[in-house]
Amino acid sequence: MNIIDGKETARKIKQEIAAEVKKMTDAGERPPHLSAILVGHDGGSESYMANKVKACAECGFNSDLIRFDEDITEEQLLKEIQKLNENPDVDGFIVQLPLPKHIDEQKITEAIDYRKDVDGFNPINVGRLSIGLPGFRSATPAGIIDLLDRYGIETKGKHAVVLGRSNIVGKPVAILLMQKAQPGDCTVTVCHSSTKNLKEICREADIIVAALGRPGFVTEDMVKPGAVIIDVGTTRVPDATRKSGFRLCGDVDFDNVAEKCSYITPVPGGVGPMTICSLMKNTLLARKGLFNK
Amino acid sequence: MNIIDGKETARKIKQEIAAEVKKMTDAGERPPHLSAILVGHDGGSESYMANKVKACAECGFNSDLIRFDEDITEEQLLKEIQKLNENPDVDGFIVQLPLPKHIDEQKITEAIDYRKDVDGFNPINVGRLSIGLPGFRSATPAGIIDLLDRYGIETKGKHAVVLGRSNIVGKPVAILLMQKAQPGDCTVTVCHSSTKNLKEICREADIIVAALGRPGFVTEDMVKPGAVIIDVGTTRVPDATRKSGFRLCGDVDFDNVAEKCSYITPVPGGVGPMTICSLMKNTLLARKGLFNK
Numbered sequence: 001m002n003i004i005d006g007k008e009t010a011r012k013i014k015q016e017i018a019a020e021v022k023k024m025t026d027a028g029e030r031p032p033h034l035s036a037i038l039v040g041h042d043g044g045s046e047s048y049m050a051n052k053v054k055a056c057a058e059c060g061f062n063s064d065l066i067r068f069d070e071d072i073t074e075e076q077l078l079k080e081i082q083k084l085n086e087n088p089d090v091d092g093f094i095v096q097l098p099l100p101k102h103i104d105e106q107k108i109t110e111a112i113d114y115r116k117d118v119d120g121f122n123p124i125n126v127g128r129l130s131i132g133l134p135g136f137r138s139a140t141p142a143g144i145i146d147l148l149d150r151y152g153i154e155t156k157g158k159h160a161v162v163l164g165r166s167n168i169v170g171k172p173v174a175i176l177l178m179q180k181a182q183p184g185d186c187t188v189t190v191c192h193s194s195t196k197n198l199k200e201i202c203r204e205a206d207i208i209v210a211a212l213g214r215p216g217f218v219t220e221d222m223v224k225p226g227a228v229i230i231d232v233g234t235t236r237v238p239d240a241t242r243k244s245g246f247r248l249c250g251d252v253d254f255d256n257v258a259e260k261c262s263y264i265t266p267v268p269g270g271v272g273p274m275t276i277c278s279l280m281k282n283t284l285l286a287r288k289g290l291f292n293k
Numbered sequence: 294m295n296i297i298d299g300k301e302t303a304r305k306i307k308q309e310i311a312a313e314v315k316k317m318t319d320a321g322e323r324p325p326h327l328s329a330i331l332v333g334h335d336g337g338s339e340s341y342m343a344n345k346v347k348a349c350a351e352c353g354f355n356s357d358l359i360r361f362d363e364d365i366t367e368e369q370l371l372k373e374i375q376k377l378n379e380n381p382d383v384d385g386f387i388v389q390l391p392l393p394k395h396i397d398e399q400k401i402t403e404a405i406d407y408r409k410d411v412d413g414f415n416p417i418n419v420g421r422l423s424i425g426l427p428g429f430r431s432a433t434p435a436g437i438i439d440l441l442d443r444y445g446i447e448t449k450g451k452h453a454v455v456l457g458r459s460n461i462v463g464k465p466v467a468i469l470l471m472q473k474a475q476p477g478d479c480t481v482t483v484c485h486s487s488t489k490n491l492k493e494i495c496r497e498a499d500i501i502v503a504a505l506g507r508p509g510f511v512t513e514d515m516v517k518p519g520a521v522i523i524d525v526g527t528t529r530v531p532d533a534t535r536k537s538g539f540r541l542c543g544d545v546d547f548d549n550v551a552e553k554c555s556y557i558t559p560v561p562g563g564v565g566p567m568t569i570c571s572l573m574k575n576t577l578l579a580r581k582g583l584f585n586k
Contacts, residue, residue, distance in 0.1 A: 106426070123428075127420030130468075131460050133399070135416075157487045165471050167424050174467075175423075178458050178483050187494070189482040190471050194450045201480070 001258050002151075004230075004265045006143075009150050010273035014058045017280055021060035024287075032287035033062040034118065034279070035084055035093035039077070039103070040070035044236065045096045052094075055276045061283060074103045078111050085113040091286040092118030092136075094279070115291040118282035121168065130175050134290060136282045141173035143274030144209060144230055148183040153207075153228055153263060160186040161202055163218070163251070164211035169232055173209055198222075210251035220256040229257055229264040232271050248272075294551050295444075297523075297558045299436075302443050303566035307351045310573055314353035317580075325580035326355040327411065327572070328377055328386035332370070332396070333363035337529065338389045345387075348569045354576060367396045371404050378406040384579040385411030385429075387572070408584040411575035414461065423468050427583060429575045434466035436567030437502060437523055441476040446500075446521055446556060453479040454495055456511070456544065457504035462525055466502055491515075503544035513549040522550060522557040525564050541565075 021031050034056055038049050049065060056063035066080065077095075084093045093116055099105050114124040120138040128135030148155055160177045164170035170190060177186040186207065191198050202208055202222040210218050211232035223229065233251030250267030258264050265271055314324050327349055331342050342358060349356035359373065370388075377386045386409055392398050407417040413431040421428030441448055453470045457463035463483060470479040479500065484491050495501055495515040503511050504525035516522065526544030543560030551557050558564055 106424075123417050123420030123424060123426065125420065126423050127416030127418065130419050130423055130464055131399075131416060133416065157489050159489075165473075171423055171468060171471070174483075175464060178464070178485070180458075180485075180487075185485075185487045187482065187484050187488040189480065190467075191480050192471070192473075192478075194473075194478045195480040196450050196452075 001261055002263045003258075004147055004151055004263050004270060006147060006265055006270040006273045009147060010277040012150075013146070013277045014055060014280060017059045017284055020284065025060070030089075030287075031060050031062055032091050032283045033064075033089055034283045035064050035066060035087075035090045037066045037068070037077070037080065037084075037093065037095045039068045039072055039096070039099055042098070045098075049096055051276055052279065055280055056283075059280050059284075061280070070100050072100075072103075074107065077103060077108060081108065081111045085111075085116060090116065092116045092283045094119045116286060118279055118286055120172075120282065126167070126172070129172055132179055132181075136285070136290070137176070137278065138168055138172045139278035139282070140169050140211075140232060140271060140275045141176050142278040142281070143271055144173055144232070145176050145183050146278070147230070147265065147271070147274055148207075148228075151263060153183065155183040155207065156185040158186050158206035159189070159204055160207040160209065161189045161191060161205035162209045162211065163191050163198075163202075164213075164232075165190055165192045166211065169209075169211040173211070177207075177209075212251050214251055215249035216251070216253045218252040218257060220253065220260055223257050223260050225260050226262045227260075229261045230271065231265050231267050234267060234272060294554055295556045296551075297440055297444055297556050297563060299440060299558055299563040299566045302440060303570040305443075306439070306570045307348060307573060310352040310577055313577065318353070323382075323580075324353050324355055325384050325576045326357075326382055327576045328357050328359060328380075328383045330359045330361070330370070330373065330377075330386065330388045332361045332365055332389070332392055335391070338391075342389055344569055345572065348573055349576075352573050352577075354573070363393050365393075365396075367400065370396060370401060374401065374404045378404075378409060383409065385409045385576045387412045409579060411572055411579055413465075413575065419460070419465070422465055425472055425474075429578070429583070430469070430571065431461055431465045432571035432575070433462050433504075433525060433564060433568045434469050435571040435574070436564055437466055437525070438469050438476050439571070440523070440558065440564070440567055441500075441521075444556060446476065448476040448500065449478040451479050451499035452482070452497055453500040453502065454482045454484060454498035455502045455504065456484050456491075456495075457506070457525075458483055458485045459504065462502075462504040466504070470500075470502075505544050507544055508542035509544070509546045511545040511550060513546065513553055516550050516553050518553050519555045520553075522554045523564065524558050524560050527560060527565060 109121045114122040120136040125135045162174045178188040207228045209230045215235045231250035231252040235249045236246040237249040239247040248268045402414045407415040413429040418428045455467045471481040500521045502523045508528045524543035524545040528542045529539040530542040532540040
């Protein structure tokens with residue numbers, strides 16, 4: 001069994017990005033600039049955001065974090081987004097989700113100019129990913145594809161089973177895995193809460209992508225010997241022995257499944273660091289003018 | 294076994310649309326207007342186009358067919374599209390594919406304003422379909438969903454196997470079938486040219502959507518008794534006994550499969566008429582201001 005080390009892979013990719021940025025700045029060009037909007041003080045969001053700001057520094061990007069109190073109105077937030085859309089010094093920006101309930105997340109997501117939508121959540125980028133056109137790919141699915149690629153895992157003709165049908169992981173990763181590409185070219189099955197005989201379907205899988213948000217859901221008896229296991233789950237489970245009071249739990253029963261599979265991503269240190277890495281890759285692409293702005 | 298009569302279902306839907314249009318015009322409003330661009334004189338395209346114009350008449354729509362010779366340049370065609378984008382009397386329009394080789398189909402598709410893109414091929418509409426937002430759904434997938442709906446076929450928790458991963462049928466129908474909706478909520482497997490043990494996968498299917506363009510590909514031994522068979526194939530096969538010199542052939546070996554399944558769409562008269570019907574539905578939606586233009 002091989003551990004897919006997302007942290008180490010992400011470190012390498014960030015080094016590659018940093019080298020490219022250095023060439024840019026050595027040539028007198030401006031480095032990429034990522035802005036981030038954070039509303040309120042949610043613990044998870046704060047920690048994700050800190051990691052993103054740190055990754056920007058590692059890549060040699062400029063970045064800034066724009067904070068608003070929880071009581072910002074939707075209208076005010078839309079105005080701030082408009083400012084970033086129009087700011088020529090900002091290559092890409094993200095609005096950290098979740099947002100307070102009085103703000104319509106879909107409306108906010110759609111307000112971000114698709115040419116700066118480095119999270120890849122705008123319908124234009126979702127559609128371009130589906131069609132197979134260049135665009136900003138949703139960060140977690142792109143990170144998973146990068147892991148399969150960097151580890152040289154053969155995917156053509158393999159049966160990939162995706163657990164979960166969310167807009168930000170399940171559906172886009174299913175589409176990427178079925179595209180005629182390498183990695184890709186898989187037969188893909190998407191399972192979810194209404195799926196019957198889910199265990200049997202998983203046992204047929206050469207590759208399982210678990211993105212349900214249900215800690216320890218994928219057990220040893222659901223895995224074919226030699227399968228590749230990608231664990232996207234990151235549920236915070238209370239843990240009194242930790243200083244933080246919690247630990248991150250994946251969707252896979254790691255200890256038992258690990259013995260049976262050929263490759264597995266740990267939680268933390270698997271898909272998570274790759275997600276941030278994809279955001280950096282998208283920001284670099286934005287700086288290089290992916291949409292010829 | 295029940296035949297899913299797409300022709301009859303389409304007739305009913307067009308009647309419903311016509312009734313709604315009559316209410317519009319009785320109230321002194323303008324009826325929906327669909328424009329269509331046809332480049333060159335491809336036999337298939339001519340016949341599809343004639344059917345679309347006829348459907349417009351049946352629904353009480355205004356329509357016009359704008360013809361260009363095969364030697365029109367990409368630039369000229371883009372200008373014509375711009376005119377239609379800006380024409381307030383045109384609610385929606387389509388550019389019949391395929392186009393001559395010197396014209397970039399993707400570029401043309403993207404040039405159509407998404408608010409008039411009643412074929413649903415623009416990345417914005419593709420993305421909106423994937424996310425589950427209102428938009429113009431790609432016509433063939435939407436027609437398939439309508440058939441399942443009108444025939445009251447239970448889909449929740451069923452295993453749907455989609456054969457083919459094209460941008461206009463395979464991928465969007467897979468997405469629609471997996472959405473939490475009725476019809477929908479299926480476990481979905483997408484198979485294609487790189488799929489191994491395709492026969493075995495089909496034999497597990499409660500619903501098969503065949504969209505490979507390979508005449509007679511789905512044979513009786515690939516079908517579970519009682520399965521629902523949706524045949525999207527429309528290959529022209531030479532046939533000297535026909536006046537036209539060809540007949541339309543589906544992807545399913547109809548005669549043998551029909552005996553084994555619970556529902557089946559014939560070719561012709563199944564999915565085909567529904568595709569045109571979806572185009573009419575989208576045009577009506579456009580007239581009613583789906584995107585609040």
